[in-house]
Amino acid sequence: MVTERFLPRADLDRLIAALAESGRTVIGPVVRDGAVAYAPIAAAADLPVGWTDVQAPGSYRLQRGGDRMFDIGPPAQGLKRYTFPSRSPLTVAERDADGGVRFTPAIPDPPRLAFLGVRACEIAGLLVQDRVLAEGPFVDEDYRARRDAALVVAVQCTRAGSTCFCASMGTGPEVTGGHDIVLTELDDGYVAASGSVEGDRILARLGLEAATAAQQADSAAGVASARTAQGRAVATEGLRDRLMDQLDSPRWAEIADRCLACSNCTMVCPTCFCTSVGMESDLDGATTKLERTWDSCFTGDFARVAGGNFRPRRQDRYRQWLTHKFATWVDQFGTSGCVGCGRCITWCPVGIDVREELSIIAPPYEAAPLTELPVIAGSPGAYVPATIRSVTPETADTSTLVIEPPDDALLATRPGQFVMVEQPGFPPLPISVSRVRDGALWLTIRAAGPATAAAIALPPGAQLGLRGPLGRGWPIERAVGRDVVIVAGGIGLAPVRPLIDAVLRDRRSFGRLVLAYGARTPADRLYVEELGAWPKLDLEVLEIVDRAGPDWLGRVGIVTQLLDQRDWRDRAASAFVVGPERMMQATVATLAAGGIPAERTFVSLERHMECGIGLCGHCQMGPFFICRDGPVFAVSELGDLFGREGI
């Protein structure tokens, strides 16, 4: 338990003096040129007393307010200029008259500094850069020397600006490590605690009283208010995967229309570390000074090679920056690259807000992860009576029932989900919902046995029991911005119809759409009128039947014949497949050969279901309860269970 002490307001100068001993220069926030930036300070009077700032996308304004020293947000530019200066000598290269060469590497000789006023997000930034520059297989000696030579006196935030989002990035506002001393400002002084041996020593020399319970409570309340005051957040759950899934999103081009590729965001970011080797030589090239200079992935030459440029367009560069910062940084260094300081939002000349862009490009998945489903009517007996509005025959043995549920819960059914249907006197039936429209559920049922035959024989006005919606539906968000390939066999067209409805409602969000539909014979095809109408809505419809009479002028054969000449290798595509399991396996193999990976191919599986909610145990396949973990799965989730005998 770290002892918290209290430093009276008037005694801040004593702390500054203690930091300045042993030859340290104290660096703290000062008001300069219309903003707050870090600079050497000599006394508390140099700090931004009575100043606060208002930060918004593309805007930073200083304002007078209150009495405090540290009521400011993240200063312009931060500590990077001291830990990782914009220009840093690397080596001097000399060539003499005989052609010999000599290199004199720069020896790190960092100034001894003490940073005062460091925020939680800035400490997080230092720790992120530590991983990049000092904890990998190759160490930047200058950076490490500077970090070792600097003391960190943190000041926890007791207010937050509209561009702050450290809370959602998990980097603040509390300071939990990486500091030598941490202060929290109250009206009459600071609650102070040490975070290191050096910090202990300094605080001990100041001879401070212990903080009272009231002071500690005020301090905690202040930091808590900084947390709640934060506005727009970033949904970080699964962000890495969500973002990498959207490399082909049309949104990148839209952002590129606004982005100036001016590099300001990378320049002000506390974690950006990209540099170039700058060179200055004498007229004969005999002596050349090489330096490390800040560079940015937004500059024209950043990705240039002799043959061309790997990132010629603004949209390529913006995508590189955003995906590196929030996704691939995790792969490289184990944490996100962003610490939520909001500087990139404030200092962007056209006010692009990464939080907004992330929520548009990589929204959180709607489909619940494997073990989390919304809790619904838990009892296998909790049916509600629903009234049949109409019955329409589709084929000789299949009809579509349009059913009105008694309340709205069932109308929230998502594409790919199913309901349990109960008729008194018959066992319950799991039936996919083939459409939700005009306050009713559409169920397409094939008379395969007595219960289903009875269901489709009911007249309009009769009632059935419904329970649901159940199961995980089609993950449509995994197809946004991509081509969509839907493959249905036989009655499998019923569970994909709501997927088709959803995609056509938002046609512009998807690339090319194709439906490959296989049926037994022409007379067994479902939704014949819609099959004819969908091409007019920019959905390509390919059909094939197992066999036909002489009146059929379409294709005859198996459904994979519709797909085996197609290639999606140069396009990003997602596939949704449903039908007899053997047909799904053959289709998945054909799609994979055509370039749609298993992570992007979704199948809807079928097993014997009694309860539909994972309690009766019948529908298990390996570790999965098909009713609850499925019926929709990504093929990659199933691994070699898919198509295995007797599983």
Add this chain to the structure above:
Amino acid sequence: MDERDAVTSALGASWFGAGLSIHARASLADCAALREYPAGTALLREGDETALFAVVARGRVALRMLVPERGPVTILTVEPGDVVGWSAIVPPYRSTSTAITIEPTELLVFEPRQLRSLLEADLALAATLYPRLLEAIGRRLGATRNQLLDLYAQQAEPVPW
């Protein structure tokens, strides 16, 4: 473009022809003809001596078998790029189904006797043509087996009783 160029081009553009060597395509082009057929033309009759071997360039050909109680049943359609009349060069040189164009169709047509003589004389051509033909027939066999399983007939929401 003269006829021979048109033939060579159509052959090279087809799935079947793309799998043959340049020598094979050139040899075949010498005895092939591009012909147009209106919809409803019977190219082959089940059981008869096979009247032609052809690569479909454009259109669609239905293969039908007669089931007396049911009438003619289409068991496969042949799309552009694939072959019709493989039995022209496989004994007993009789058609296994009736082939009818169901759209205006353009075919690269070979006369069976002429093609058989060519294959006997040009072993290099035979060595590349028969494997490709086996491949085409193998694909067809695979499709046929799946159709035979009649998968959609078993399909329904599973009902215990």
Add this chain to the structure above:
Amino acid sequence: MTARTEHQRPRVGVVKLASCDGCQLTLLDLEDQLLPILGRFDLIEFPEASSLRSHGPYDILLVEGSVSTAEQAAEVVDLRSRTRMLVTIGACATSGGIQALRNAADEPAWRASVYPEPQFISSLATATPIAEHVVVDAELRGCPIAPDQLLELLTALRVGRRPQLPVESVCQACKRAGNICVLVSDGIPCLGPVTQAGCGALCPAYGRGCYACFGPREEANVPSFHGWLSRDRAPGEADRLFAGFTGWAPNFREPATRAVVAIEEADDA
């Protein structure tokens, strides 16, 4: 094209067309480096600095100024034929300069409003960059050019390397220098984000917005930036920001032209 031996200094000329002569002055501003430069380059033609004259042929010719008269149009073609490496220096030579704004205007009317006897002024209706007349081998941008970039160019020619002329925004230079952004913190219009660096972010260091002396940078997104600048300004104010020393450069030309036309219309009204 390099010069490595002591015996063969490259023959260098410095000439000007329609310009203020500030760019060639930059060579003289290199003061401490001047003697070493002259030791390594044979300056055969530089009317501003030397009475030594030569019509070439030149190994390297630094050309300042835009083509503004018929005589200059002919002269630049003639110079090109006697030059191995032609380097344009400065905003006038690389984008037409401020005088190129007349390209968007009714030139005779302007001429008449400036000169009492305009019939004695024989200039073309347009002032155009050198590259619109002859092939240019290299360019140094700026108004005036930056002394260290000129030195770098000469060094690169001597050593045989590609000149280290970074392709980046003025913002990058500003941030490296630790300047506080005048646009974000004060709303002062600054063209830095769409302007090529090279000057070391001189103006923002003094709290003044960038004029775009070095012209539009690669990937300059003028439509977006213009839209942003227009938010808090009267219509046409944002256009005027682009009608400067490099207003005729392709990326800036559209708003610059609108500004010139608007001025003309206001004058007529």
